[in-house]
């Protein structure tokens with residue numbers, strides 16, 4: 001039983017059922033990975049927003065502080081979207097963002113950049129995260145999409161045992177009670 | 183006992199919980215024989231409705247056998263009775279109940295203060311819903327306590343199956359009320375947005391109430407096929423322009439009556455830019471609901487027409503064209519359903535064989551499969567339209 005269950009159990013009225021033993025979560029492994037990546041995205045975004053100068057210094061990218069801040073804002077919005085019910089869109093936006101990060105870092109991975117080693121490390125990290133992002137995005141999409149099976153045809157389900165015309169005429173002839181006569 | 187319990191966004195589990203107990207002399211306890219997952223449960227699943235707490239038991243469409251009654255029931259109900267429970271808890275005695283405005287019963291919300299703060303005035307207590315409506319444990323469970331049970335029930339005969347009568351507790355009267363409050367005339371075209379379970383019931387109700395034609399809008403082929411089976415002309419909004427088709431089918435004048443069976447979670451798509459705008463605002467907590475359908479209805483409805491809204495909205499909506507609505511002289515009718523206002527008549531229609539609401543059921547499973555079925559129903563997988571659970 002979680003702390004939240006324990007706390008809310010206390011607030012419940014005496015006759016209300018209380019959680020004794022919580023069942024397994026129905027969230028899949030990819031849902032959980034998506035959740036972790038979302039928070040990572042938000043945290044990284046905040047770091048990029050408030051620490052743009054230091055990051056720019058460490059990567060030899062002076063003058064690119066605005067870009068780093070913009071990327072930070074992007075990370076935060078992807079993170080929020082990935083936490084929401086539209087997590088597929090959020091995760092794919094992360095994958096696209098990873099592409100931008102890699103392109104930007106590759107441009108900084110020049111021989112004349114004195115911080116080239118740091119850029120190399122950052123590239124390795126982004127590559128690793130990108131892989132996780134792709135795994136999560138693909139997994140979540142597969143788990144929550146409608147799938148390739150053909151939609152079923154329910155055209156035999158009218159709901160009118162005697163047909164629509166008969167139902168309408170029975171209804172018109174008002175053989176039913178007035179509303180409220182329960 | 184076992185019950186489906188809300189633990190957070192998209193996290194519903196089949197938990198072991200203590201049994202419900204009689205608290206008040208007007209309480210009864212039922213053994214739930216069948217219950218269903220409703221579109222409203224999805225709004226809770228997504229945590230779009232405020233004031234849910236971890237540990238809340240889900241479910242507001244249920245029926246079963248009475249196993250215990252309080253001392254104050256006075257013969258209105260006895261052990262062994264087979265009842266459907268309306269999702270609105272009603273005292274049967276307050277001013278609103280006397281007027282049959284059951285979903286705004288003045289006494290059944292045990293967290294009245296909370297409801298008053300948020301809504302101005304409290305509304306009725308609801309099962310398996312937010313604490314703004316009392317936070318009463320729901321019926322996706324083996325047993326459930328029914329408060330004010332002497333009034334809050336619909337007795338059903340043994341000659342009908344659970345599947346035939348279960349939906350008297352929610353979606354059937356909801357679709358019916360949505361159509362009834364349109365005051366349908368024989369010359370009317372009724373347009374219905376959303377072919378989920380509520381839309382399916384509204385389509386059939388509008389036809390039984392005498393509409394000339396019913397036009398049904400959705401994007402899911404399986405749901406459109408069921409809508410057509412019920413007698414509607416269908417419009418697939420992913421493939422055709424809703425406004426153009428509705429105008430074409432009404433000689434350019436627009437439908438007289440429009441029903442919103444979609445509610446706050448209108449489909450988000452690039453083809454409908456306002457839905458992207460709403461989704462973005464929703465994420466920044468600047469708007470609660472996505473009212474695309476309301477905007478479309480107000481735009482396309484024939485002047486002096488009626489907009490009927492059974493679809494649930496939770497809070498603030500943005501960019502509602504009140505200028506169009508006002509100048510066109512539209513009437514708005516909406517609300518949680520006054521279930522017991524309609525159930526006598528509807529039960530009679532089922533008994534007569536005029537309609538059999540079980541047509542909408544596509545999946546029947548045990549309670550322990552409930553959490554997975556929430557996902558299947560939400561993601562519209564396996565052509566799922568309505569899930570019935572057998573605790």
Ligand SMILES: NC(=O)c1ccc[n+]([C@@H]2O[C@H](COP(=O)([O-])OP(=O)(O)OC[C@H]3O[C@@H](n4cnc5c(N)ncnc54)[C@H](O)[C@@H]3O)[C@@H](O)[C@H]2O)c1
Nearest residue numbers: 221222356376378379380444445448449492493494518519
């Ligand atoms: N007023 C009440 O008392 C009451 C009772 C029960 C349910 N409800 C509400 O009714 C609504 C429908 O319930 P349901 O069980 O049928 O849910 P559902 O989620 O199964 O159905 C909603 C349908 O709307 C369709 N849709 C989405 N966007 C659309 C658009 N732009 N145009 C047309 N169709 C669109 C979806 O594809 C889906 O088929 C929900 O909001 C639910 O909360 C209200």
Ligand SMILES: [Zn+2]
Nearest residue numbers: 220221222352
């Ligand atoms: Zn419902």
Ligand SMILES: [Zn+2]
Nearest residue numbers: 273276279287
């Ligand atoms: Zn009352």
